[in-house]
Amino acid sequence: MLKTNFLHIVITLILISIYPWLETLAFETQLQITLAMIFLLGIPHGAIDHVLLRKKHQTKKDQFKFYSFYLGLIGVYVGLWVFMPYLSLTLFFLISFYHFGQSQFSDVNIPEKSTIKKLLYLSWGGSIISGLFFHHYDRLIGFFSETSHFAATSSVITLNNLKYFFLISSAITITLMVLLLIGKTKNKNRFGTELMIFLLLHLAFFTIPPLLAFALYFAIWHSLKVLYQEYVFLDQKRKKFDFSKFIKELLPFSAISIIGASLLLFAFSYFEFNISPFFLTIIFLSVLTLPHSIVMDNWYQKFQNKA
Numbered sequence: 001m002l003k004t005n006f007l008h009i010v011i012t013l014i015l016i017s018i019y020p021w022l023e024t025l026a027f028e029t030q031l032q033i034t035l036a037m038i039f040l041l042g043i044p045h046g047a048i049d050h051v052l053l054r055k056k057h058q059t060k061k062d063q064f065k066f067y068s069f070y071l072g073l074i075g076v077y078v079g080l081w082v083f084m085p086y087l088s089l090t091l092f093f094l095i096s097f098y099h100f101g102q103s104q105f106s107d108v109n110i111p112e113k114s115t116i117k118k119l120l121y122l123s124w125g126g127s128i129i130s131g132l133f134f135h136h137y138d139r140l141i142g143f144f145s146e147t148s149h150f151a152a153t154s155s156v157i158t159l160n161n162l163k164y165f166f167l168i169s170s171a172i173t174i175t176l177m178v179l180l181l182i183g184k185t186k187n188k189n190r191f192g193t194e195l196m197i198f199l200l201l202h203l204a205f206f207t208i209p210p211l212l213a214f215a216l217y218f219a220i221w222h223s224l225k226v227l228y229q230e231y232v233f234l235d236q237k238r239k240k241f242d243f244s245k246f247i248k249e250l251l252p253f254s255a256i257s258i259i260g261a262s263l264l265l266f267a268f269s270y271f272e273f274n275i276s277p278f279f280l281t282i283i284f285l286s287v288l289t290l291p292h293s294i295v296m297d298n299w300y301q302k303f304q305n306k307a
C-alpha cells in the first residue's frame, strides 16, 4: 500500500463517521472549507508544474516556450468558456476523468502509452465524478440551473442518464482493474487495496455533503497524493532537498493563483455578474487543469521511466 493511502483512508473514515454533524454545517461554511482546501492543497499541487519538466540546463528560450504554452492554453480555454460553455464543460469533465485516474494508477507497472491503462484512467475518474454527482443530484444540478449559461444541462445530465453512466463506468473500472492488476501485473494485493479505496470513496460521496465530499477527494486524495509524488521526485533528483525548499518552490505560483482567484471571486460578487461562486471556482480550476494535466501526463511518463 502506498504510504500516503493510510493517511487518506483514516481521514475519510473519520469524515464518514461524523457525516450527520457535517450535514448540519451551513452551506456558506461548507463552501468556505472547500475553498480553503482548494487554496491550501489543490492550487499548490499544480504550482510547481514549471519545475517538474525543467531541463538540467534550462535556457531563457525554454522558459519562454513553457510559459507561452501554459498561459496560452489558459487564455484559449477562457475564450472557449465564453463562446462555447457546453463544449468547455464536456472537455473539463473528460480531462478531469483522465487526470484523476492517472494520479491513481500511473505507478502501476504498465507503460503509460498502453491504451487499456488510459481507458482505466478515464473510467475510474468517470465513476468517481459521476458517483459524486449522482449521490447528490438534486443539490448539484441546482448549481447548473442557477447559472443561465448552463440552464439546459439538466436536460442532458438527467438522474437516469447519470445513473447509467455511473453504473457502466464503475463496471468497466472493476473489469479493467481485474485485467490489469490481477491479470497483467499479477498484483492481487494492489487489486484488493484499489477495490477497497474505490468502494470507500463511493461510500464517502454517498454520506458526506457534496461540497465537502469534493474537497475530500480533490484536496486530500488527489492533491495531497500528487504533492507527495512531486516531493519524492524532486528529492531523488536534487542533492540537498528538504521540506522547506519544497515549500519555497510551491509558494510563488500558489500565491499568484490564490490572489488571482480571490480577486476574481470578489470582482464577480461585487459586480453581481450572472454566475455563481461555485461555477466561477469550477471555471477557474478548469482553465488551470488543461495545461496542468498535459504537464502531469508528460511528467508521469518521465517519472515512470526513472522509477
Ligand SMILES: CC1=C(/C=C/C(C)=C/C=C/C(C)=C/C=C/C=C(C)/C=C/C=C(C)/C=C/C2=C(C)CCCC2(C)C)C(C)(C)CCC1
Pocket: 042, 043, 044, 045, 046, 047, 048, 049, 050, 067, 070, 071, 092, 093, 095, 096, 099, 129, 130, 132, 133, 140, 214, 218, 253, 254, 256, 257, 282, 285, 286, 288, 289, 292
Ligand atoms: C505553474 C504555473 C502557474 C500555476 C499553475 C497552477 C497553480 C496550477 C494549478 C492547477 C490546479 C489547481 C488544477 C486543478 C484541477 C481540478 C480539477 C481537475 C477539478 C475537477 C472537478 C470536477 C470534475 C468537478 C465536477 C463537478 C461539477 C462540474 C458540477 C457538479 C459537481 C461535480 C463536483 C461533479 C501559473 C498559471 C501561475 C503561471 C504559469 C506556470
